[in-house]
Amino acid sequence: MVFSLPEGLPSGRFEQRGPSEIWICDELPDDVEKVWADLLGQAPVTGLQPHLCWPDDPARPADPAAADAVQLEEVLAADFGEYRRRRLPYWSDPASAEPPDDTPEGIEPWPHDPGPPFASWPGLAPAGPGSGTGPGPEEAAGRTAAELLRTDPYAASLRLVLVPARSSADVPAAIGWTDRPPMPLMGALLRSWEDRFGARVVAAYGGELYVSVARPPLDPSHAERLALEHVLSTADNIVDDPPTSFPEYARELPGRTQWRFWWD
Secondary structure, three states: OOOOOOOOOOOEEEEEEOOEEEEEEOOOOOOHHHHHHHHHHHHHHHOEEEEEEOOOOOOOOOOHHHHHHOOHHHHHHHHHHHHHHHHHHHHHOHHHHOOOOOOOOOOOOOOOOOOOOOOOOOOOOOOOOOOOOOOOHHHHHHHHHHHHHHHOOOHHHOEEEEEEOOOHHHHHHHHOOOOOOOHHHHHHHHHHHHHHHOEEEEEEEOOEEEEEEOOOOOOHHHHHHHHHHHHHOOOHHHHOOOOOOHHHHHHOOOOOOEEEEEOO
16 A cells, blocks of 8 residues: 555556545545535645546656746736737727638638637636635535536446545656646646635546636635636647637626536
């Protein structure tokens, strides 16, 4: 046994992932929501983060410590400047949404996207409000994990794993989930969302990443700034996959307790 396991877990096995070992369950626990919250609650002592993934995903482990060097505000400000320079012609010209001449019959053009309402980097979104009565990060993560397992078409192939990591934000890099997003930036964003919104990484498999949110923004202007952070994560479902325009995406964020990102 590489590390001591919390009590009450089903059988499983240890597996090498890069420089560290993870534990993979053979079968999911019966009450995933409660087990998940309990595991997260014990994580400050055990150092083990619960996570859902495909156990046979190709592993490309990266060092989570690379996120330590990311100056998040500076990087996002520079990235937004470049993103705005490239996208401004499309935001400014509604005709850019018109289909090309060879568009197949019956295919609707993408609606015009005016883009973010910022001429320069607006700064990080303020922290989400704490109601004092809603679920904490552990309970919110447990609910998200249980819902994902109930509704996702790939749920039957997902497994609970325990990953030695200081936070859930470091798990995608530690297990070698993917190299599609820039992992140091993604790790820095996830850490910051943990602090500001009570976010926890629940699952990463294929090209998809699921995050639970205990304290989502409620103010529409705050949600716009958070939506820009989501855009700058480079996730394809936000950057390159209309017809959801930036204003529409931002309007859906207040109160949302689960964020989904995917990369092709």
